[in-house]
Amino acid sequence: MKKLKFTLLALLILTSINIYSQQRTQxxxxxxxxxxxxxxxxxxxxxxxxxxxxxxxxxxxxxxxxxxxxxxxxxxxxxxxxxxxxxxxxxxxxxxxxxxxxxxxxxxxxxxxxxTQLNEVVIRAEKSSVEIKLDKKVYNVGQDMMVKGGTVSDVLDNVPSVSVDTEGNVSLRGSDNIRILIDGRPSYAVNIAEALRQLPADAIDKVEVITNPSARYDAEGGSGLINIILKKGKNQGFNGTFIASAGIPETYGLSANLNYKTEKLNYFTNLGFSHRTNQGGGKTNSQYFNEDGSIKNFLNEDRETERTRDGFNGRTGIEWTVAPNTFWTNAINYQKDNGENNDLINFNNFDADYNFTGSTYRLGSGENGGKNIEYTSNLIKNFNDKGHKLTIDGSISRNSEKDQSSITGSNNFNNTLNNQVQKQVQFQADYVLPIGEGSQFEAGYKGSFGDLDNQYYVLDELGVRIDNLSNTLEYKEYINALYTSYGFKVNKFSYLFGLRWEDTNIEVNLLDNNDFNTKKYNNFFPSAFVSYEISDQSNITTSYSKRLSRPRGRFMNPAVNYASNVNIFQGNPDLDPSLTNKFDFGYIKRWDKITFNTSAYFEDTKDVFSFVRSPTGDEVNGIPVIKSSPINLGKEQKYGFEFTLNYSPFKIWRLNSNFNFYNVKTTGENSYKDTQGNIIVQNLDNQANTWSARISSKLTLPYKIDWQLNGNYNGEQKTAQGKNLDQFSMNTAFSKDVLKDKATIAFNISDIFNSRIMRSYTYLDNQTSYGEMQWRKRQFNLSFTYRFNKPKGEKEKNPQPRNEDGGGEFPG
The missing domain is CATH 2.60.40.10 (Immunoglobulins)
Structure with a gap:
């Protein structure tokens, strides 16, 4: 009832504004x-x-x-x-x-x-790095020096409302409950964080952030969608870009974007090779208590990490203009990577009076590699130039990953082996029919069918498999979806209403345990958007959508992270999906030099995923073993507001800023049985405020040197079992055009103050811990970009209708 009142109140306000505006219209x-x-x-x-x-x-x-x-x-x-x-x-x-x-x-x-302009290489006024629209924010990658020679992860970490932690996990408005699309299609890479690190930034055209998607999009992604759009050249003839980069710690890469376009055919290729070395480290200092609350002992873990990656990414395709109104694109994507990981953990033990009692160590060294291949096909048939069209998409992919490591220590030796293979087939059809002036009907179907096979083994020093740590997971997923939407405009009001239906059939099987589980469910997902145009420069919108989040990746993988034998991580293959009701109220205002966008939002989620740290009941040398694992916690309510401000005080200076504040309230408990057979119940009710802010400044210095400076801050946040401390980081970059503006030299520093460290406190009944982790330290990078037959910053010509954003625009 409260939600209904909120919606009616918002519509009443909009209607009142409309009447008032009409009264004042001359x-x-x-x-x-x-x-x-x-x-x-x-x-x-x-x-x-x-x-x-x-x-x-x-x-x-x-x-x-x-x-x-x-x-x-x-x-x-x-x-x-x-x-x-x-x-x-x-x-x-x-x-x-x-x-x-x-x-x-x-x-x-x-x-x-x-x-006369097409035959010249000229510098044109740059498009703003961040475009703010009512239904999404669009980040144009090509204008950002920070990501030269970098990866997609570096790109996303510069996008308003988006953040990437030191492990490569992406979050939106402080939530990692999101869906990542590439050219409008979901990415089904086994390890999405690693896949994003392997894709060079130069292959990306732009990134769309959609916080409240309509019924046209997949229902999955409780907190929204991030759509990564790859480059497809449109300039006539043969043209392209080459980028070479090198950095400290040892990092180097080569990439090329090539395009050849004739009257009816457009060939495009993106190639990239990279070698990356990430040096990091951390610590976990724990204090243990007896049952009477007195101090039992202390354990300090010091960790050093080094990860190297060699990655190749290739994408090639052809776009064929079958007829003036029909376009068919086929492409093949291929990714391959391999690397080495070295994790050294030193354990220092102290008694109750903090007297040193001894030390042990644990060294994990391993090799890993993966191959991803995908074929995609896209057909667009335009029936006229007014938006009446049919789009058909299809894709088939196979992703594999293999990890093998050896763990040695003061008193033990283990080997681990993890093999994953995932196959995915998708088909989608979308039909758009304009009806009269300012009205549009849309309908479509999508089928997504996939299976994942994961084999994980832990072997002791004799090569014997440890059964309670090993498993074989078989995951099959079949999803069918139908949707329809209708948008229309009345005076200065625009409306878009939609309904999506998804039928899901999932099989989660642990073959070693003969544990077979089938999850079948179907849901309706309505969406509604109302926009009021106050003037040519300002609009307000209110929107509602229902979203769903299916557990994936590290949430479901039951493989145990065995780097530390007292602080371990394990996924939960029995997680259920969570459902979210999302409300958003936004306002946008444009002036000559300023664009201001703000929104207030509310999310109500059931069966939300949450990571919980729990004592297992086991001990290693008197130290309790703590396991971190995701569960369906219960209920989460989140409300907040954010604003984005783009300001260009002078022609040579541009500022972009973003601020987000939100309150999260979770209610629920975790009940589990430890290794001793005891039933443990943890109360995980929690309420906390947090905020984040970022600012980016781009200034043209004398001698046409561009300087960019970014600052990011994430505030402290209380959790049900402790708190995550605040985090600040700053990046900078310089660039200069050379060779008659056909080439660019860029130098950037990532994490200038080496301060991007995850810090947290954890409070359990018998333990208090303070932890730090930094997966990547400060980085210096130098890159050289060369363009041939392609003007710098020039807008692509001959634009053709695409299906990259996964949907049409807001009507009117």
Missing amino acids: VSKIKITGKVIEKVSKQALEYATITFTSGTSTKTIAGGITNPKGEFDVDITPGTYNVKIEFISFKPIIIKERKLDKGTNLGQITLEEDA
């Missing part, structure tokens, strides 16, 4: 509309500018930009105007001395490429 204002398209492909041009001037004056009286459908909508006072329509690298069109005394549709305006 009768003398008239509306001028039209659509801008590209001459050859007949496709809409987004961000084309329309300006109205009067007589011989060059001063702009009114103006606007086109939306993703190429449409514009400008309110002016009746009169006689010169109307100018222009777009970067296209010939502008000027309509002179047009008398406009009533609402007028200027019709379809066609722009033609300017051949």
